[in-house]
Amino acid sequence: MNLDSKLRRRAAEGKPVRVGIIGAGKFGAMFLSQAGHHPGYHVLGIADLSAERAKASLKRIGWTEDRYAAKDAASALKDGTTWITEDSDALIEADGLEVLIDATGSPAAGIRHALKGIENGRHLVMVNVEADVLAGPLLARKAEAAGLVYSLAYGDQPALIAEMVDWARAVGLDVICAGKGTKYLPAYHHVTPDDVWTHYGLTPEQAAAGGMNPQMFNSFLDGTKSAIEMAAVSNACDLVPQDHGLEFPPCGVDDLPRVLSPRETGGHLSRKGTVEVISSVERDGRPVFRDLRWGVYATFEAPSDYVARCFSEYGLLTDPTGRYSAMYKPYHLIGLELGLSVASAALRGEPTGAPRAWSGDAVAVAKRSLKQGDTLDGEGGYTVYGKLMPAAASKAAGALPIGLAHGIALRKSVAPDQVLTWEDVAVDETDPTYRFRREMEAAFGG
Template sequence: MSLFSKLERCASEGRPVRVGLIGAGKFGSMYLSQAPRTPGIHLIAVADLSPDRARQSLLRVGWDDARFAASTMEAAAKAGTTVITDDADAMIASPFVDIVIDATGSPAAGIHHALKACEHRKHIVMVNVEADVLAGPLLARRAAEAGIIYSMASGDQPALIAELVDWARTIGLEVICAGKGTKYLPAYHSSTPDTVWGHYGFSAEQVAGGDFNAQMFNSFLDGTKSALEMAAVANACGLTPPRDGLAFPPCGVDDLPNILRPVCDGGILADRGTVEVISSLERDGRPVFRDLRWGVYAVFEAPSRYVRDCFAQYGLRTDDSGRYAATYKPYHLIGLELGISVASIAVRGEATGATTEWRGDVAATAKRALRAGEMLDGEGGFTVYGKLMPTADSLAQDALPIGLAHNMVLKNDVPAGRAVRWSDVEYDASKEAIHVRREMEAMFRSEISPAQAPRKVA
């Protein structure tokens, strides 16, 4: 039975899946636009630090006032409506909520909400890749211990990549490389919120008329979001990050099997079973032919001559040897697709991708020469960007994760291009997110070393 038919059954039997959403920003708003159109789903609450912003988001995506007029979750459950609140903890604890969605984008908030979901045994969809990369391996262990599902968010690229990887492996193909496309030039690593819109080509009118956040969009441009998403994929799919960070090679869909194959076979990969992000721009700024800027891909290898012949017989584009081929999805619709995760958890008891190992980490890396006394401003800001690296290397360098590089004051100078270290910053070890991260580092440090493969999370 399909997901949709199972949701229809939930609706017809009067037992809808009760969902609580935290964060009414862009991703959350896109889900809000679709949730009322999905049978068997009752969005019982929207939690946001600004209830007024949440109300405006609901109105903007087409809701009428009557749909979110409930004063309590109990009243919303009885009336089939939605309550707006600023108390996410109370929403998670409510007996009227089955599945929690964290779409806040705040690493600290995401960690807190995941721990609360474990405490109250509520399944959680972690849209918040920042939180997942910062502490996902530990959160996955806690979720398993609590007997709940901790899931990636369908529609976001990591979950879609994990789906392609799972497809390839399930039919007996070895995944050589998996990842996504983006718009990239080396100069983007130094981009700031002051320069971001020029790089995107957005006009002042477009920015003023939409729900755009300069620092968030800059985190996509400066390489941080790509690093975070590839770390999440590595940790969910057992793939290995490149030792020197993402290369962002210019590559169109037709060239995937040629470029993303091992060096010994004419490609650029130092290792098999890795992650990489491809650029939609040539290094001189020209557009790549048939780019994959909005999409995801997986490159795989034919295990035998017979399978290689099948690739050719059924029109699969391969490299010149016929051994390597690729599949891809040319787009992702982020929050519009989030309902797949909710449905998969509710009626199949399955995550749409989930952290299983700690293979990849993202280090806060200086965009320019930083001086002692400066304050770090996190993803997409003026001071640091996120660089992907193997977890073993991150631990060996004692690298500060990008997800915590907010409002920390530097004790030491940090040269441009170098990872900021824990010893370079002042920090409060009692803060929940910092405590959880340091606990995870201590837990895994004995399990991970440069000469030792990462071990399973659960």
């Protein structure tokens, strides 16, 4: 509430929220499109590995060249234009910057940018959910200690789920389960970038013409992105994953209270206070009626007979007991909604969701038989997929996080669908990202 009026007040005072973004891909471009339509935001700078790629993104979203003609941060600050650079450190250090967005998708880069942002007094919006799941609880703690905001990215599903969970709890309802929808079949866990496009109804040539990255799209299909996003929700909402991880039950919006309720009352959940992803297709491939493929949900329990009666009186769908009901949002608008996180951090000093504990983890699982000496290729690749685990179970098993399962060799062979461990890989223990992850594990303990 009231963020628009607060933003317009800042604009009228000549002090728009000055924001810098690292990564001008699809998510970043969507935010930049909307930021250009509101006077309360000033995009001070954009950092990308390729300045030309960033300029091409701005051209696609309709920015004219004069809007990003600044030769440096000082001139951008002076005349209200945008500076484009390939030097992310220079952007983070720029005078006047208030909010830093990391939209790189690289866990190592995200952690490094966040730490430098904290060092320079910047609020942080972490679009990079891979970095958040790898070490977000410790980043959030360090930001808070410095008097800064560390926030999940509104528009992305974890922040929208966190908002729904907060709504339910704030009105006195116990959250039973929270999550999102996706298209899932068990065989998808073993899909590789070579055959991913057949599942999207595209040819490789069509995908290439659209600039689509097969490894990125494969991470959505093979379950990795679902595992990562639900780990983020677990950590932001104090929801503990089920011991088996995600089951992906087929479920439409009308069946949310029935399916996402405890087993003892006929549902699919092994515990209350957990997360789950529901599939938009039945196991035989038939579409689910009124699916929630693009949306998010939360199920909750009536704390009394009176509240259960209110559910019925006001038309809420319930499970057969009448005690479990649900709210859902059918769509999410990705980067188009990201400005809410920027405004909330700068104007309220509040995140749109942030990790509070280490409750869930996304770990690496072998897609196929892997041999000693094979090199892992990370999220959406040929060698591993991500699986959700309770953080305590992950730590006890010494499981390898999916965010570090890239560019490292196996010390021993592993079987298909086997969870990889630290003992299975030749990790560089001097690597800063590895060391920060281990510091997070020690600090939070699962």
